[in-house]
Amino acid sequence: MPISIFDMFRVGIGPSSSHTVGPMRAGKRFVEELHQQNLLMNCDHIVVQLKGSLAATGKGHATDQAVMLGLMGHLPDTIEVASIASFIDQIQKTKQLLLDQTKFISFDPEADIQFHPEVQDPYHTNAMEFYAFNDKNEMIFTEKIYSPGGGFIEAESEIHQSNYSKSSHLDLNKNVKYPFKNTKELLEICRQEKMSIAELIFQNELTWRSAEEIEEKLDQIAHLMHEIIESGLSAQGVLPGDLKVKRRAPTLYQTLSKATNFNKDPLLIMDWINVWGLAAAEENAAGGRVITAPTNGASGVIPAVLEYYRQYVEGADVKGIQNFLLTAGAIGLIYKRNASISGAEVGCQGEIGVACSMAAAGLAASQGATVEQIENAAEIGMEHFLGLTCDPVKGQVQIPCIERNAIAAVKAINASRMALRGDGSHFISLDQVVRTMLITGKDMQTKYKETSLGGLAVSIVEC
Numbered sequence: 001m002p003i004s005i006f007d008m009f010r011v012g013i014g015p016s017s018s019h020t021v022g023p024m025r026a027g028k029r030f031v032e033e034l035h036q037q038n039l040l041m042n043c044d045h046i047v048v049q050l051k052g053s054l055a056a057t058g059k060g061h062a063t064d065q066a067v068m069l070g071l072m073g074h075l076p077d078t079i080e081v082a083s084i085a086s087f088i089d090q091i092q093k094t095k096q097l098l099l100d101q102t103k104f105i106s107f108d109p110e111a112d113i114q115f116h117p118e119v120q121d122p123y124h125t126n127a128m129e130f131y132a133f134n135d136k137n138e139m140i141f142t143e144k145i146y147s148p149g150g151g152f153i154e155a156e157s158e159i160h161q162s163n164y165s166k167s168s169h170l171d172l173n174k175n176v177k178y179p180f181k182n183t184k185e186l187l188e189i190c191r192q193e194k195m196s197i198a199e200l201i202f203q204n205e206l207t208w209r210s211a212e213e214i215e216e217k218l219d220q221i222a223h224l225m226h227e228i229i230e231s232g233l234s235a236q237g238v239l240p241g242d243l244k245v246k247r248r249a250p251t252l253y254q255t256l257s258k259a260t261n262f263n264k265d266p267l268l269i270m271d272w273i274n275v276w277g278l279a280a281a282e283e284n285a286a287g288g289r290v291i292t293a294p295t296n297g298a299s300g301v302i303p304a305v306l307e308y309y310r311q312y313v314e315g316a317d318v319k320g321i322q323n324f325l326l327t328a329g330a331i332g333l334i335y336k337r338n339a340s341i342s343g344a345e346v347g348c349q350g351e352i353g354v355a356c357s358m359a360a361a362g363l364a365a366s367q368g369a370t371v372e373q374i375e376n377a378a379e380i381g382m383e384h385f386l387g388l389t390c391d392p393v394k395g396q397v398q399i400p401c402i403e404r405n406a407i408a409a410v411k412a413i414n415a416s417r418m419a420l421r422g423d424g425s426h427f428i429s430l431d432q433v434v435r436t437m438l439i440t441g442k443d444m445q446t447k448y449k450e451t452s453l454g455g456l457a458v459s460i461v462e463c
């Protein structure tokens, strides 16, 4: 399964790519399978079991709601965000669900979505089992579907068919013009062909779409990232959930809009980067429109760094933005193939760390960095997030997630600048850092991997 960079930049909804976007796509996929097997009209009842991390933090991440919306036939990129609350309200009141917009089935969310945080699936903790029953309460179809991060889904049946192994399943080698498995291979091809990472990725993307379509999609992503920031800067109030976290971005934005004296405080620029990161991350936490980059929890980092490029880098233009996204996407593919972009699998280093690494590489590329400097930027961007745990308080993508986006955006810019000031030579390669991230993630205890059983998630109770 070769993956496109556009799989790293998926339009969706908040608050989580693995716990909201993936489960919604999984629900939709399950009803599509019922359709294909002519079972939809026989289906009278559905039960869904959420396992592992999906169960541990599913309530805070709206996983149950996402599954219901998917079963109704909705998808994260097209659903109207404003209508979600009424859809869920309707199911809760009537105990009926409009399966794939086709027929009503009985569905009581309390009983029919079952949470099993104690079950750790050996393949991936984010597992969902769907069961469809007929009117005699006989099971007519079942499927296990995983949500391994970034909004990707994988059905167990496909995994078995493809004789699954992690490295062969995400095969970047198939079909594309310039196949590569890791940074070493990517850079070797760039040197041989005398092309940039962005040019190479562009050529590979032609496997799936025309040059015009690629450019159009890149421009749409950049535009939507800007819109998400704008929306977060103007939205007021408190984020959903028990924590009652107040949105910070709008107030900070108003303060910054009045503060223009950069001579007295040259670090005002950092405040701006922070506010863009906060704004996008708060939109995600509010369940608004989001672009995974590479995940929802980390979806404020790349937009904030891109906004910095637009507003503060001399000569910033559309081509630079495209180079940014193509290069950042290439780095994301390397993490996805060789490690993980799932907080439930490797901790927050796989989300915020990867986003920082992607953003650092993208920013360096947009300013004409060599491939060695780009690798260096990406490597610095991750190196100082190694070991970062995932410990969302009350299972909500708010604390510490929102602030982490702002911090990582500033760090990405620093990493990019450090790399651009050098000649590209560096001691640790990006591939070594990616491998280290994976090993560190495997060593990390489950309580630090999107379960809300460790770290900050429990410290507020103990203090």
Ligand code: SF4
Binding pocket: 297, 298, 342, 343, 344, 347, 348, 349, 351, 352, 389, 390, 391, 392, 397, 398, 400, 401, 404, 450
């Ligand atoms: S702590 Fe990091 S990985 Fe965990 S939910 Fe928050 S942003 Fe995602």
